[in-house]
Amino acid sequence: MASANTLDARSLKLRDPLPLDSGQRLESVRVAYETYGDLAADKANAILIFHALSGDQHVASVHPITGKPGWWDRMVGPGKPIDTSRYHVICANVVGGCMGTTGPASDGPDGKPWGMRFPVITIRDMVRAQVALLDALGIAKLHAVVGGSMGGMLALSLAANFPDRAKRVLAIATTARHSAQNIAFHEVGRQAVMADPNWREGDYYSSGKGPEKGLAVARMAAHITYLSEAGLTDKFGRRLQNRAAKSFGFDADFQVESYLRHQGIAFSDRFDANAYLYITRAMDYFDLAEEHGGRLADAFAGASSRFCLVSFDTDWLYPTAESRHVVHALNAAAAPVSFVELSAPYGHDSFLLECPPLDRVIKGFLE
Amino acid sequence: MSLRADLAVIAANVRAGSRVLDVGCGEGELMDVLQAERGCDARGMEIDPEAVERCVGRGLSVVQGDADRDLADYPDDAFDYAILSQTLQTAARPDQLLEELLRIGRRAFVSFPNFAYWRMRFSLLTQGRMPVTRHLPVSWYETQNIHHVTVQDFRELLRAKGVTVERSWFFTREREIGGTSANWRAEHAVFQLSR
Numbered sequence: 001m002a003s004a005n006t007l008d009a010r011s012l013k014l015r016d017p018l019p020l021d022s023g024q025r026l027e028s029v030r031v032a033y034e035t036y037g038d039l040a041a042d043k044a045n046a047i048l049i050f051h052a053l054s055g056d057q058h059v060a061s062v063h064p065i066t067g068k069p070g071w072w073d074r075m076v077g078p079g080k081p082i083d084t085s086r087y088h089v090i091c092a093n094v095v096g097g098c099m100g101t102t103g104p105a106s107d108g109p110d111g112k113p114w115g116m117r118f119p120v121i122t123i124r125d126m127v128r129a130q131v132a133l134l135d136a137l138g139i140a141k142l143h144a145v146v147g148g149s150m151g152g153m154l155a156l157s158l159a160a161n162f163p164d165r166a167k168r169v170l171a172i173a174t175t176a177r178h179s180a181q182n183i184a185f186h187e188v189g190r191q192a193v194m195a196d197p198n199w200r201e202g203d204y205y206s207s208g209k210g211p212e213k214g215l216a217v218a219r220m221a222a223h224i225t226y227l228s229e230a231g232l233t234d235k236f237g238r239r240l241q242n243r244a245a246k247s248f249g250f251d252a253d254f255q256v257e258s259y260l261r262h263q264g265i266a267f268s269d270r271f272d273a274n275a276y277l278y279i280t281r282a283m284d285y286f287d288l289a290e291e292h293g294g295r296l297a298d299a300f301a302g303a304s305s306r307f308c309l310v311s312f313d314t315d316w317l318y319p320t321a322e323s324r325h326v327v328h329a330l331n332a333a334a335a336p337v338s339f340v341e342l343s344a345p346y347g348h349d350s351f352l353l354e355c356p357p358l359d360r361v362i363k364g365f366l367e
Numbered sequence: 368m369s370l371r372a373d374l375a376v377i378a379a380n381v382r383a384g385s386r387v388l389d390v391g392c393g394e395g396e397l398m399d400v401l402q403a404e405r406g407c408d409a410r411g412m413e414i415d416p417e418a419v420e421r422c423v424g425r426g427l428s429v430v431q432g433d434a435d436r437d438l439a440d441y442p443d444d445a446f447d448y449a450i451l452s453q454t455l456q457t458a459a460r461p462d463q464l465l466e467e468l469l470r471i472g473r474r475a476f477v478s479f480p481n482f483a484y485w486r487m488r489f490s491l492l493t494q495g496r497m498p499v500t501r502h503l504p505v506s507w508y509e510t511q512n513i514h515h516v517t518v519q520d521f522r523e524l525l526r527a528k529g530v531t532v533e534r535s536w537f538f539t540r541e542r543e544i545g546g547t548s549a550n551w552r553a554e555h556a557v558f559q560l561s562r
Contacts, residue, residue, distance in 0.1 A: 306428065307428075308423060324437075324440070327430055327440070328440040331430075331440055331441050331442070331445065332441075332442050332445075334386075334445065336408075336410065336428040337410075337428055337430060338419070338422070338423045338427070338428050338429050338430060339419075339429075339430040339431055339432075340416050340419040340420060340423065340431045341416060341431055342416060343416070357416070357417070357420055360420055360424060361420050361423050361424070363424070364420070364421075364423045364424025364425065364426070365423050365424075367424070367426055
């Protein structure tokens, strides 16, 4: 279980309480973040990267729990598409997360973990916290904000709610609202967590055992939505796992089962189950048009940024139509927007994997 | 970099500082000139993802899309000009595409290869086969040019739709020629249109 005090990450305690969409105010918010590359004297070369649901601030640094390279190590670094020898890259853990930023695993005002007493947060609340971080760092205008999946939602939300804070907005494999199908998959995951007897209504921090099994199942179900059928077939087919024949039992006979079980366990080793509930809820609540009177174009009415949206042809979680919907709204708002649907075999996760055209689009757009 | 003759005419006749949509912008050659030399706010639409990628790489705002379908995403009067260069003959419904151009743009530039150019006629007459030329370089079965059009056909369509021709230019071998005998002398044509 990750909690703030086991990490040696950079973090900042926000001076002011964080106003939330729920109407509540969150006091003493800590935002954990990582930076890469030097900030120019004029502070104009900063790029804020927003992480996805299961990500964190370790975009290009070794993860303190897993020991694995950063989640976008292939994209961020010296000489890479997001070139840290030119840009100062900032990535912060979202509010509600579990890697050092205040979330349900953090201690509440009474000194005990918040658990389910933590207020329900939204994508816009997450953005507010990071804008507060930018204020504290003295960065008035970002060279760019970049995000994929949930990170793309944050990027769009920042563009809509803080239109002066970024010159460029790059939103990859994302959507301006969660669809019924998106909410449905998240609900399966949440119910899996809540069905685990170790969840204890979210009050498991002192019990020594959290709902790891439930969280692992949630991750398994979600992971399927990040891949494509062709990708799964290509990677696993019907191949058996370390055995010559079916066992006529319920072991992980198939490679795909073994893979998913591994993904589930690895995830529950590093992620807080309650954080998973809160962050998926925030994504489900996300509807950028609804926040702006029901018309998405109005969300971007004051936008002065250049936009770039990228989708992947095999992404069925946030399919191309969702990006087009955003592009349509940006066109109606007369905002400068580029859009490209890239061909990649891996489904939604394509933005994290080897995809040379994505590298070129990102590099070019940031120029 | 020198622009193709039809693009050079368009670049020279777009009012400086205007808002322009280049439909089928390719790798953004015209958009580049419009932005750099004419101070325009230029946007593009292009169907080929690799071309879009290159446009984004050169700092242009280009949306991957199909002119037959995705122009519907733009509001009325979104642009001062909508430009369609050498793309009309590839449209599923060139007449509807023309309507879309003049809905989202107050004015439009349309350029296309003239199928009634005398070399085409000669080639068809003498060989009895679909011509393959410099401007129409691909065989009939794989060409994207599914609606061959002549200068006369296009003028007829404009008349039927009540579209105003503000100006027109005709070219043979990249050299401008007069309009009177354009239907057989012009290799390609450019029209400046308004509603």
